[in-house]
Amino acid sequence: MAVTREAMLERPWEHSSPWLRLAFWDGLWALLIAVGSGYAYWLYQPYMDGYEVAIQIGSTLALITWGLYWKPARRFVLTVALLTVVALWRYGADYELRKSAFLLKYLLESQAAFMWMSTLYVLATATYFVALFSRSEFIGKTATALTWSATVMGLTGLLVRWRESYLLGTDIGHIPVSNLYEVFILFALITALLYLFYEDRHRTRAMGGFALLAISGAVAFLLWYTFDRQAHHIQPLIPALQSYWMKIHVPANFIGYGAFALAAMLGVAYLLRSGAEAHRPQGLLARTLPPLDLLDDVMYKAIALGFAAFTIATILGALWAAEAWGGYWSWDPKETWALIVWLNYAAWLHLRLTKGWRGTPMAWWAVIGLFVTLFAFLGVNMFLSGLHSYGTL
Amino acid sequence: MSETITPIGKSVHRRTLGWVLLEFLGSMNLAITLLVVVAVSSIIGTVLQQNQPYPNYVIKFGPFWFEVFNRLGLYDVYGAGWFIAILAFLILSTSVCIYRQAPGKLREMLRFRTRIRADSLRGFHQCVEWRLPERDLKAVLTEVTGAFHAFGYRWRVQNYSDHQVAAAMKGRYNRLGYLFTHAAVVIIGIGGLLDGNLWLKLKEWRGEIALETRDLAARDIPPISRLAPGAVSAFRGNVMLPEGSAANFVFLRLRDGFLLQELPFAIELRDFQVEYHATGQPKSFTSQVRIHDQDHLGDTPLEATIQVNHPLVYRGYAIYQSDFGDGGSKLELRAWPLTTARADPVETQGEIGSVLKVAGPTGAIRLELDDFRLFNLLPEPGAQPGDRKFRNFGPSVGFKLRDAAGEAHEYLNYMTPVQLEGRWFFISGARAQPGAEFMYLHIPVDANNSPERFLRFNARLHDADGLRTVLARSAPSVEGQSPDFQRDLDQVRLNLVGLFAQGGFAAVTQKAQAVVPADRLKEATGLYLNILRDTLAEVFLDVLREEGVKLEQGVGEREDAFFNDALSALAALPAYGSPFYLQLTRFQQVEASGLQVTHSNATGMVYTGFAFLVIGIFIMFYTSYRRLWAWLALEDNGVRLILAGAAHRHSAEFTGEFNALQADLIRRLGSPEAVVEITVPPPDTAEAVALQPFIRDTERSTSNGSHS
Numbered sequence A: 001m002a003v004t005r006e007a008m009l010e011r012p013w014e015h016s017s018p019w020l021r022l023a024f025w026d027g028l029w030a031l032l033i034a035v036g037s038g039y040a041y042w043l044y045q046p047y048m049d050g051y052e053v054a055i056q057i058g059s060t061l062a063l064i065t066w067g068l069y070w071k072p073a074r075r076f077v078l079t080v081a082l083l084t085v086v087a088l089w090r091y092g093a094d095y096e097l098r099k100s101a102f103l104l105k106y107l108l109e110s111q112a113a114f115m116w117m118s119t120l121y122v123l124a125t126a127t128y129f130v131a132l133f134s135r136s137e138f139i140g141k142t143a144t145a146l147t148w149s150a151t152v153m154g155l156t157g158l159l160v161r162w163r164e165s166y167l168l169g170t171d172i173g174h175i176p177v178s179n180l181y182e183v184f185i186l187f188a189l190i191t192a193l194l195y196l197f198y199e200d201r202h203r204t205r206a207m208g209g210f211a212l213l214a215i216s217g218a219v220a221f222l223l224w225y226t227f228d229r230q231a232h233h234i235q236p237l238i239p240a241l242q243s244y245w246m247k248i249h250v251p252a253n254f255i256g257y258g259a260f261a262l263a264a265m266l267g268v269a270y271l272l273r274s275g276a277e278a279h280r281p282q283g284l285l286a287r288t289l290p291p292l293d294l295l296d297d298v299m300y301k302a303i304a305l306g307f308a309a310f311t312i313a314t315i316l317g318a319l320w321a322a323e324a325w326g327g328y329w330s331w332d333p334k335e336t337w338a339l340i341v342w343l344n345y346a347a348w349l350h351l352r353l354t355k356g357w358r359g360t361p362m363a364w365w366a367v368i369g370l371f372v373t374l375f376a377f378l379g380v381n382m383f384l385s386g387l388h389s390y391g392t393l
Numbered sequence B: 001m002s003e004t005i006t007p008i009g010k011s012v013h014r015r016t017l018g019w020v021l022l023e024f025l026g027s028m029n030l031a032i033t034l035l036v037v038v039a040v041s042s043i044i045g046t047v048l049q050q051n052q053p054y055p056n057y058v059i060k061f062g063p064f065w066f067e068v069f070n071r072l073g074l075y076d077v078y079g080a081g082w083f084i085a086i087l088a089f090l091i092l093s094t095s096v097c098i099y100r101q102a103p104g105k106l107r108e109m110l111r112f113r114t115r116i117r118a119d120s121l122r123g124f125h126q127c128v129e130w131r132l133p134e135r136d137l138k139a140v141l142t143e144v145t146g147a148f149h150a151f152g153y154r155w156r157v158q159n160y161s162d163h164q165v166a167a168a169m170k171g172r173y174n175r176l177g178y179l180f181t182h183a184a185v186v187i188i189g190i191g192g193l194l195d196g197n198l199w200l201k202l203k204e205w206r207g208e209i210a211l212e213t214r215d216l217a218a219r220d221i222p223p224i225s226r227l228a229p230g231a232v233s234a235f236r237g238n239v240m241l242p243e244g245s246a247a248n249f250v251f252l253r254l255r256d257g258f259l260l261q262e263l264p265f266a267i268e269l270r271d272f273q274v275e276y277h278a279t280g281q282p283k284s285f286t287s288q289v290r291i292h293d294q295d296h297l298g299d300t301p302l303e304a305t306i307q308v309n310h311p312l313v314y315r316g317y318a319i320y321q322s323d324f325g326d327g328g329s330k331l332e333l334r335a336w337p338l339t340t341a342r343a344d345p346v347e348t349q350g351e352i353g354s355v356l357k358v359a360g361p362t363g364a365i366r367l368e369l370d371d372f373r374l375f376n377l378l379p380e381p382g383a384q385p386g387d388r389k390f391r392n393f394g395p396s397v398g399f400k401l402r403d404a405a406g407e408a409h410e411y412l413n414y415m416t417p418v419q420l421e422g423r424w425f426f427i428s429g430a431r432a433q434p435g436a437e438f439m440y441l442h443i444p445v446d447a448n449n450s451p452e453r454f455l456r457f458n459a460r461l462h463d464a465d466g467l468r469t470v471l472a473r474s475a476p477s478v479e480g481q482s483p484d485f486q487r488d489l490d491q492v493r494l495n496l497v498g499l500f501a502q503g504g505f506a507a508v509t510q511k512a513q514a515v516v517p518a519d520r521l522k523e524a525t526g527l528y529l530n531i532l533r534d535t536l537a538e539v540f541l542d543v544l545r546e547e548g549v550k551l552e553q554g555v556g557e558r559e560d561a562f563f564n565d566a567l568s569a570l571a572a573l574p575a576y577g578s579p580f581y582l583q584l585t586r587f588q589q590v591e592a593s594g595l596q597v598t599h600s601n602a603t604g605m606v607y608t609g610f611a612f613l614v615i616g617i618f619i620m621f622y623t624s625y626r627r628l629w630a631w632l633a634l635e636d637n638g639v640r641l642i643l644a645g646a647a648h649r650h651s652a653e654f655t656g657e658f659n660a661l662q663a664d665l666i667r668r669l670g671s672p673e674a675v676v677e678i679t680v681p682p683p684d685t686a687e688a689v690a691l692q693p694f695i696r697d698t699e700r701s702t703s704n705g706s707h708s
């Protein structure tokens, strides 16, 4: 890993303050988002209360910042916006068009979009692995493109579904993060975006197959849930979920879940590689799997990000509970499991940061952490009863 | 790690008991262990449903384990002494940790560490050394601090007898991250404990209050189970208010009993409404309430609307929509006897919540009217679990029949007929055990949309004289049989009907088993059932005739289907367990709203903790604390300069920054003499190395020493 001194010295130093480098395109980006958001506000204002307007302003700022901080987000957001606008325009006010209008039926209607998303994610997973073992730059780029496309389709599908729920009836309309089916899509999207971010920042596609494996798992669940359980129908919201809190609590949670899932998959890659290095140092796996220090580093970053997001989400949940159930904490199973997940990762972070634990044990812990997380997010709904009547299988 | 950091040149702490205790409480191992222990013990309360009525637990675990779990407090884990103790321990441990860490962190934040030896700096991972002949020390220092400035560092210069040190740092607020996060844990923890059941437990323990376990009306509850307003600072209670009534108290459910918490005002429920979506799912629950409070409102009560997610907060008490139920709906009922020869119904009236006395075949029974529901959204019969098809089965009444011995059967009767497989039925669910599955009786509906035909048919089976007449009239005239045979056959038919009415088809087959040799059993059972069916058909035709149905053209398809359905229902009647079928004929719904009232004192404290937590975590993860040192000394008519640096985290980024700084200084001063080989340390070791300066530094003794 030694880098020559000259090379290091020549590397340009990027100033850490983001504000210094704002340029024309950045301004345009911010303007575009602000105008788009303003237009959406003008269109949908009758459905919004004060809190929701505040949330919209907050999301707009977050979106702008995201695009400033990470350039690829811009292309992504604009593509999604374009597709969504086309879909909404094609729909007009007629929900039934989803069955007849070609563009909707085969591409942009939410169900169609989700099918595209699913297909593309599965293809991307396979392609990443092919790229890893063939060491082909081109195949790697294809895998990245597939992942981006899948994510575009997924987010477009969610946004279109949001509108569709209102087309079903204004008293039915709600943001599509209200049941297990919808949040699984959200989970896939967020995990993919987090992965794409690290791929871009670390300039390596080696981790792609592993990250996408988690997403393909979610896709498999989603397909089963759609075809076997008919879970894809839009349902009206039960009174307990009719709150602006849902709009922020649920997405924040899924940033956490997505990051933890990503960390766990990197943990798997870590264990495979370190096992391979120990047993067959010259073998294919030991040579092609992503390097250990990279995995360890990204695993830590993902868990740190997940922990921060999960802390916020849990706090938002507590604030919501204080408004809906009469107390910020009720030891309801879902709450309790959120605490368990949180404590688990707090312990993980302490071990790593204060005791300097690294490597295999932390990777194992990250993998086991995923099962704890999975239980909090799925198992509680399946096996336990409580106030979170949020969706059962 | 602690072995390596026993400070040199300082006496080792004397191991007094207090010191050992402090060391133990503040240790990282304890902290991590506690985090895991809290996580694991929290699981218990999620797998074992908490605060259920105790008999449910007895049924589930049996008396022995029930008692064991009860002793362990598993039915209210989160209020159990041992659980609270663990939480308190975690809070204590975190506090000790802060107590021991905070001075160090603050010092790191506020003080520039200028007392550092050239050799320690040379040991740093990031280090360069210049020898600058013919240079003025002051000018070099200016260049160095100029570079510090350019990179956003703050610095302090200290003169020593033979050298100068410029110590610089950046991102010092990162050190606050630790304080914020861990203070937050303590604040939230204490606030949460204060808002929990701690006060109640204390009062209970001191014998000031006692749980009430009897089923009493509010006014009959003795003072020992009552809490005056303000007696405890935090509580969470419930009350069920029928429309038009008011209450100035709530019930606090605790373990196997409850307490009554008085409120300093009264809540009157004026109206409660449930709105439904077209699909039948509830859309909103709304209570219109009025708050009466002489002291604060005078004679004009406060009007308010409470909905799920929209509580009313009044004088620090928050009132939530949490439940709903029946508030004493008025019902008109028709009881059709099931076990007598006459089917004439008895009309009666009742209110939900009241008890009617009825005469049963074996003494008086209590009819307890439990629940009325206007809508019953249930899965479509025959649908797969995943189909998500629902149907509204309309109004229902739930009631219990309790005999003199206190044994109860529970029933759930739907008011309107339900269509199943194309035919219509009155449906009544029955169960002998609470919590068991309902068994449903399907009474076929007659041409008048009433259960009457079926009930008359059933009554006929209990009327021996009537049966004889029907049998005589319809006796199959078998050629060449004696009248005796005819009489015997009639008796057999009567007996079979009797058996059937007492015990369904099962009784008939049992009888066959008892009297027929095994080798002819099958044949004989078949024969019996055929005879029974023919006989019942005769009775049924007679019922139809009596109704005035024309039978010249034979029995229609509908009547035939009715007969088959009636047979199924008759066969199920013996297990139904009620001497009558209760038909709901009219109702006037009175709803009740379940309100939850909470009071909390520490919410503000907990929310402050939340804010600290978020601030702290973001500071900790996303800022980094970096330090640079420049050590300068005059040497051979020139200057020796050592530049070194360390970062607490984000070491890869820091390496980049350090190199850029170095390049900047080369531009200012020329090439360095010696560079400690620049390597990008693998992240594995980067942070451990980065920590070294903090550890080696001899200025304070406890740095990072507490968590070992």
Ligand code: HEM
Pocket: A304, A346, A349, A350, A353, A354, B026, B027, B028, B031, B035, B090, B093, B094, B095, B097, B098, B101, B178, B181, B182, B185, B617, B620, B621, B706, B707
């Ligand atoms: C519920 C209890 C606790 C929680 C949630 C918690 C949370 C955290 C978090 C999130 C970090 C940040 C890790 C990072 O910098 O990336 C951290 C760091 C740390 N924690 Fe805790 N902690 C808890 C209890 C404790 C206790 C009891 C101790 C004392 C032994 C402790 C000592 C530390 C130390 C020394 C650090 C490193 C701070 C630094 O130098 O940056 N923590 N903690």
